[in-house]
Amino acid sequence: MWLKETNPEERKTLLAAFLGYGVDAFDYMIYTFMIPTLIALWGMTKAQAGYIATGALITSAIGGWLAGILADRYGRVRMLQITVLWFSAFTFLSGFTHSPEQLFVTRALQGLGFGGEWSVGSVLIAEMISARHRGKAVGLVQSAWAIGWGISALAFWVVYALFEPAMAWRVLFWLGVLPALLILYIRRQISDPQVFKDTQAKLAASGQRSNFLLIFKPGILRITVLASLLATGMQGAYYAVTTWLPTYLKMERNLSVLNTSGYLIVLIAGSFAGYLTSAWLSDRLGRRNCFMLFALCAGVLVVFYTQLPITDAAMMVLGFPLGFFLSGIFSGMGAFLSELYPSDIRGSGQGFCYNFGRAVGSIFPAVVGIMSSSMSLGVAIGYMAAGAYLLVIIASLLLPETRGRELTDVTATA
Secondary structure (H helix, E strand, O other), X not given: OHHHHOOHHHHHHHHHHXXXXXXXXXXXXHHHHHHHHHHHHHOOOHHHHHHHHHHHHHHHHHHHHHHHHHHHHHOHHHHHHHHHHHHHHHHHHHOOOOOHHHHHHXXXXXXXXXXXXXXXXXXXXXXXXXXXXXXXXXXXXXXXXXXXXXXXXXXXXXXXXXXXXXXXHHHHHHHHHHHHHHHHHHHHHOOOOHHHHHHHHHHHHOOOXXXXXXXXXXXXXXXXXXXXXXXXXXXXXXXXXXHHHHHHHHHHOOOOHHHOHHHHHHHHXXXXXXXXXXXXXXXXXXXXXXXXXXXXXXXXXXXXXHHOOOOHHHHHHHHHHHHHHHHHOOOOHHHHHHHHOOHHHHHHHHHHHHHHHHHHHOOHHHHHHHHOOOOOHHHHHHHHHHHHHHHHHHHHHHOOOOOOOOOOOOOOOO
């Protein structure tokens, strides 16, 4: 109902960011469905499949930071167009690869745009929407990930029903070029937020330009460090759990429900509900309280999965809250990071903190694998998830509450 209180320009911007993040998810998640096919066709090892996925995550962290810096310099809308075009083009080119090495290159390059789109889109929405609805708006955009994930699953089922596997995986990658059409909508319908325009005018009048290094200046450095640790805890827990939980449940618990489309649907539905609920709560309870609540609930849920006896039926039921809390915790992040930084370094700060967390968080699955050589996989997952969510709670307590904060053209440069 809050959408009725937005104006047409805000709704157009919200739609563009929502669609951008949704196709971002589609282009990223589609690879996860075709791994078994590529293993069979190319003789690719599981390690190689993992390297391809990790390579995309690492470059997405770099792309997110760079896109944030460039968005502060050249504009939010222009960089949103570039990131969408970039990841669409390299997803399309992935369909022409003939070896794991070639696919590694195209997916790594695709990751630059994948990481950049979130950084730019979330800043754009945060600056465009009023303070009282900012958390809900950015969270709504975040929920597009579940939609894109669901569409990628649907596309996988349809394309594999129409084509032989040897051609189907290529068709799925080629479909990734369609999101480039979104650029036409972005060019015609949306423009940079007024606060960004005012900031650029102020900097131009003073003969100055934004400098991303200001996120490390005294007075702002503490915010950058704590926000980076917050992002590390969130993403480290997410990657540790989602990477290894299927293996643990299938190989150590001998559960088969993971192979069913029903479980995937329940998980995606839980993620979508978690995104929307957390977005609403972040505006009602505050950003920090919402982070701590979801971290605590997600930690308890992981313990249930890894330490208590569980059946296929119970896992199907618990798939909904698993997706709810693991994904929902991210909803308030875009608004929170935007509210922590002055206008001229907002994109730089947000891009750095979130993607620092992504880069360090991508190491967590490897640590779980190492720990599992001396303890059970379930215990290793539990330790890493608990440590990561404890980091979220500590960082939340030390950071300021920003709910309701108005975004003005105050600059760090001045």
